[in-house]
Amino acid sequence: MPPSEPIDDIDPLTRMAIKYGTDKWGGHFYTPLYHELFAPLRDHPVRLLEIGTGGYDLETVGGASLAMWAEYFPNGSITGIDIAPKRLSIDPRVKLFQGSQIDQAFLGEVADERGPYDIIIDDGSHEPKHVAASFHILFPYLVDGGMYIIEDVQTTFWPQFGGSILDGGDTLKLATTVIECLNHAELAAVGQSPSFPPFANQIKSLRAYHNILVIEKGDNCEPSIGAYDFNNSYAVNAAGIIEQEMQGTPTPGGLANLIELYLLGGNLLAAKEVADRALSLWPANASTLVPAYKVASALNDASAKANYFGRILQIEPKWGGQIPSLDHLMAERADELRAMRETLTDWEVQISSLRQFIAEQNERFANLQEQLISARQENLVGSQEAAAVRQENSAIRRENAALQREYYTVFRPVLRNGLRLARRLGGSLPQPCQDVLRASFYGLVSRVAPKSALAHEYQEFRRRSVSRRPCDRDA
Numbered sequence: 396m397p398p399s400e401p402i403d404d405i406d407p408l409t410r411m412a413i414k415y416g417t418d419k420w421g422g423h424f425y426t427p428l429y430h431e432l433f434a435p436l437r438d439h440p441v442r443l444l445e446i447g448t449g450g451y452d453l454e455t456v457g458g459a460s461l462a463m464w465a466e467y468f469p470n471g472s473i474t475g476i477d478i479a480p481k482r483l484s485i486d487p488r489v490k491l492f493q494g495s496q497i498d499q500a501f502l503g504e505v506a507d508e509r510g511p512y513d514i515i516i517d518d519g520s521h522e523p524k525h526v527a528a529s530f531h532i533l534f535p536y537l538v539d540g541g542m543y544i545i546e547d548v549q550t551t552f553w554p555q556f557g558g559s560i561l562d563g564g565d566t567l568k569l570a571t572t573v574i575e576c577l578n579h580a581e582l583a584a585v586g587q588s589p590s591f592p593p594f595a596n597q598i599k600s601l602r603a604y605h606n607i608l609v610i611e612k613g614d615n616c617e618p619s620i621g622a623y624d625f626n627n628s629y630a631v632n633a634a635g636i637i638e639q640e641m642q643g644t645p646t647p648g649g650l651a652n653l654i655e656l657y658l659l660g661g662n663l664l665a666a667k668e669v670a671d672r673a674l675s676l677w678p679a680n681a682s683t684l685v686p687a688y689k690v691a692s693a694l695n696d697a698s699a700k701a702n703y704f705g706r707i708l709q710i711e712p713k714w715g716g717q718i719p720s721l722d723h724l725m726a727e728r729a730d731e732l733r734a735m736r737e738t739l740t741d742w743e744v745q746i747s748s749l750r751q752f753i754a755e756q757n758e759r760f761a762n763l764q765e766q767l768i769s770a771r772q773e774n775l776v777g778s779q780e781a782a783a784v785r786q787e788n789s790a791i792r793r794e795n796a797a798l799q800r801e802y803y804t805v806f807r808p809v810l811r812n813g814l815r816l817a818r819r820l821g822g823s824l825p826q827p828c829q830d831v832l833r834a835s836f837y838g839l840v841s842r843v844a845p846k847s848a849l850a851h852e853y854q855e856f857r858r859r860s861v862s863r864r865p866c867d868r869d870a
C-alpha cells in the first residue's frame with residue numbers, strides 16, 4: 396500500500412471532493428487531473444454541465460460533485476442533469492434539471508438555457524450506448540476550446556453495463572471514431588473517408604487516462620503530410636514562419652525542411668529557390684543535397700540530378716540503400732580487381748607478340764606471292780626454282796596454320812575467362828554495378844584487342860591463306 400499523502404500536498408479540488416463526498420477521488424482518482432486541466436480556468440465564468448447529479452433515485456441525496464464545482468469555480472455556473480428527480484439544497488449557482496442523458500430534445504432545451512458549455516462531464520448511467528449517444532448530442536454545445544470528459548470508461552468492458560470484453564463496447568468505439576476524426580485528413584490522404592460526424596474537424600485532442608477520457612474541442616484542419624496543400628492556412632502559415640526564421644538565421648536542417656514542405660505542397664519553384672540558397676551556403680551537406688536532388692528529380696533536371704547524386708555519394712557512399720558508389724565497390728574488391736588487371740596485362744603481352752608474328756608471316760606470304768608471280772611470268776613453272784618456292788610455300792602454310800591455332804587457342808580463353816571473371820566478380824553486386832563492371836572489362840579487353848579489329852584481322856588472315864591455293868595448283 397502506498398504511504399498516505401500529507402494533507403498539505405493534496406490539491407484544492409481533491410480536498411473539496413473529500414469534503415463533499417464525491418467518489419471523484421478515493422474511489423476514482425480524477426480530481427488531480429481535473430485540477431491540472433481546470434486550474435487556469437478557476438476564476439473564469441465557467442459554464443459546466445455534469446450528467447449525473449448523484450444519489451440515484453433518492454431525491455434528497457446527491458449533488459456532491461456539483462457543490463464541489465461550485466466552490467472550485469467561484470464565478471462559474473454549474474448545471475446538473477439526472478434521470479431521477481432531485482430535491483437538493485445546494486449553491487444557487489448550481490441548477491438541476493431532470494431528464495435522460497440520451498434525450499436530444501431535453502438536452503437541447505437545457506443547453507439553450509445554460510449553454511454553450513466550457514466543460515461537459517459525463518458521470519451518468521455509464522452505459523456505453525448512452526455515453527456515445529450523449530457525446531454526439533452534446534459535443535456541438537461545447538465552446539471552441541471546451542473539454543468533454545467521459546468518466547468511468549471501464550464500463551465499456553463490463554457486460555453488466557452493456558459493455559463488451561470482446562469488442563470493447565460503444566465507449567471504445569466512440570474513442571475510435573474520435574481518433575478517426577482527429578485524423579480525417581490522413582484518412583482522406585489515402586482515399587478513405589468514413590462517414591465522419593459533422594464535428595470531425597472540431598476534435599482537437601483526445602487524452603486517455605485510467606478510466607477517463609478528455610476530448611478537447613478546437614480547430615482540427617491541419618493538413619496531412621501525405622497530402623500537403625498550400626490552400627491550407629496551416630501550411631501557408633508554417634512555410635511563412637520557417638521562411639522568416641531562415642532569412643534571419645539559416646540552418647541546413649531548417650532550409651532542408653522548408654524545401655521538403657514546398658516539395659510536398661507542389662510548389663516546385665519555391666522549393667528550387669530554397670534549394671539553390673541552401674546549396675550556396677552548404678554545398679557539401681547531405682541534409683540540403685538530398686532535398687535539392689529531389690527538387691531536380693521533380694523538375695526533370697537530369698544534369699542537376701546527376702550532379703547532386705555524385706555529391707551525395709561522396710558524403711554518403713551507401714545513399715539510396717541500393718547502389719553503392721563504384722569507388723566504394725572498387726575499394727571493397729581492390730584485390731580481385733588488381734589480380735584481374737594483372738591477368739589482362741599478361742594476356743596483352745602474349746597477344747601483342749602473336750600479332751607481331753602474324754604480321755611477319757603475312758609479310759613473308761606477300762613476298763612469296765610476288766616471287767611466284769614473277770616466276771610464273773618468267774615461265775619458270777615446273778622449273779627447279781618453282782619447286783623450291785612451292786616447298787617453301789607449303790612449309791609456311793603449315794607454320795601459319797599452327798600459328799593460327801596457337802593464336803586462337805590463346806586468345807579465345809582470354810575472352811572466355813575474362814568474361815567469366817567479370818561475371819564472378821560482378822555476380823553478387825546490384826545490376827547497375829554489374830553493368831559498370833562488365834563495361835569496364837570490355838573496355839580493358841577492347842584496349843588489348845578490339846573485337847571488330849580482331850574479327851577483321853581474322854578474316855583477312857583466312858582470305859590470305861585461301862588466296863595461296865593457286866600456288867598449290869601451280870605445283
Ligand SMILES: C[S@@+](CC[C@H](N)C(=O)[O-])C[C@H]1O[C@@H](n2cnc3c(N)ncnc32)[C@H](O)[C@@H]1O
Pocket residue numbers: 416417418419445446447448449450451452457458459460461476477478479494495496497518519520525
Ligand atoms: C455516479 S452518479 C453521479 C455522481 C456524481 N456526479 C458525483 O460525482 O457526485 C450517477 C447518476 O447518474 C444518474 N443517471 C443514471 N442514468 C441516467 C440517465 N440515463 N440520464 C441521466 N442521469 C442518469 C443516476 O440517477 C445517478 O444519480
